[in-house]
Amino acid sequence: MDKEAYYNMDRPLSKAKRKELFAEYAETDDKTLRDILIEEHLYIAEILAKKYTGKGIDYDDIFQVASMGLIFAVERYDPSKGFEFSSFATPTIIGEIKKYFRDKGWTIRVPRRVQELSKKINDAKLTLAQQNQKTPTISDIAEFLDISTAEVLEVMEASKVYAPESLDMNFDSGSEDRDLSRGDKIGVEEEYFRKVEMNDFIQRAMENFNDVEKTILIDRYQYRKTQVSIAEKLGISQMTVSRIEKKLLEKMRKEMEKSGEMG
Template sequence: MGKDVTTKNDEKKLLKKKYTEGLFERYIATKDVEIRNEIFKEFMYIPEILSKKYINKGVDYEDIFQVASLGLIYAIERYDPSKGYEFSSFATPTILGEIKKYFRDKEWIIKVPRRIQELSRKINMSKDHLQHKLMRPPTIRDIAEYLEVSEEEVIEAMEGSYAYSPTSLDVRISNSKDENDLSLFEVLGMEDQNISEVEDKDLIKNIFAEMDEYDRKIIIDRYYNNKSQSDIASELGVSQMTISRLEKKIIKKLRDRISY
């Protein structure tokens, strides 16, 4: 009796395996969305199970399930039955990867490009390594050479990392002279915009008069006409990286001129 039940279960598993293999073969051959949807229904239990593991992690279950479902679709698209792997074994790490990627992205309060996020993580890891190797804090050049990227890219990623955990204006600041703590917003100074605006305009007018036409165009297009570096580069017939470097140099000149 027990053997008969076991045999029937094995037969069902074998039939189901052949059925799903047939679905994948048909989908690879036709790329028919209806077939993909059928495969999705067959394996929808995987994202359901994996999503439940992330309940109470600060994100709604429905949001996680949508991400996991997207991971399942990616797995279906990439799966090759001829490799001999079970689809569930192939799909699980793919889905988990999408979920973890989703949580990493949510940690960045201000959205920045993924390349900057990834480079920022590499920079943070390289700092400890270089600190021990060089016996001193690594410079931007040290980090750039170690990661085989430009110094401009390192600076860009380091600036972008401030989006990871910006300080809230509602944070309470301890006041030893008073029992009542103040928020950061309450202790920030407020400028008279009318006075500073007149001074700034006069200063900027004088500085612009001293700049050459090329530099002036870059600054005006970037900060007054809201053009991207790519747009300006296209107009001037140079690379976007060239405009980025020039912009940084011009800003440095402006800062030096203002602080003079």
């Protein structure tokens, strides 16, 4: 398939068509097919990148990393193994994002003074804890390092946001088997994997919808358009749009219950 043919098709592509393209790409290694598959699944990178915003790195940078993870996933995916692509791509993308946070860490708008003082504070914590057999207070650390408590608090707060270990720092899980990392506590894999799977479910359900139904669903829930604007676009009444939307949602709810995806 060339890109011109792709852009003339109804999108998003059906699940069957995407599987067909993956199988063809696995045989031919056609770069055009690769680009099409990346574009079709870019929503996965977008969903996962949004989870990591507000942690010291701009969304655009995270999205770029997530997109690179998606490219790796498309190139490495083997459709013959029977796994859904979203199941394969999600941990791959999350791994790239976490690696980026580890690598960037302190390089993001953090003064060298804060970096150096953070190390001294961490060393002081260990030394004081060993000496006194208890966790040191902020005042203890400040006195030990001959700095103000405000400086200690400033650096400790900065460390929470920017330290490279912020996503992988281990916590005692209460189990002998393993500790929990901060990334585990966030639970992004489970929460956002469900959203990716839901997106796939919606795309499968839409394969049975007509053009009007697809337009209403996409415009309402992807582009957040009002029923009035959709009615004007389709040349029908707002009441008709409302009726069709309710019918579609009820149909999808029943399909979700039937397939067990609501649980």
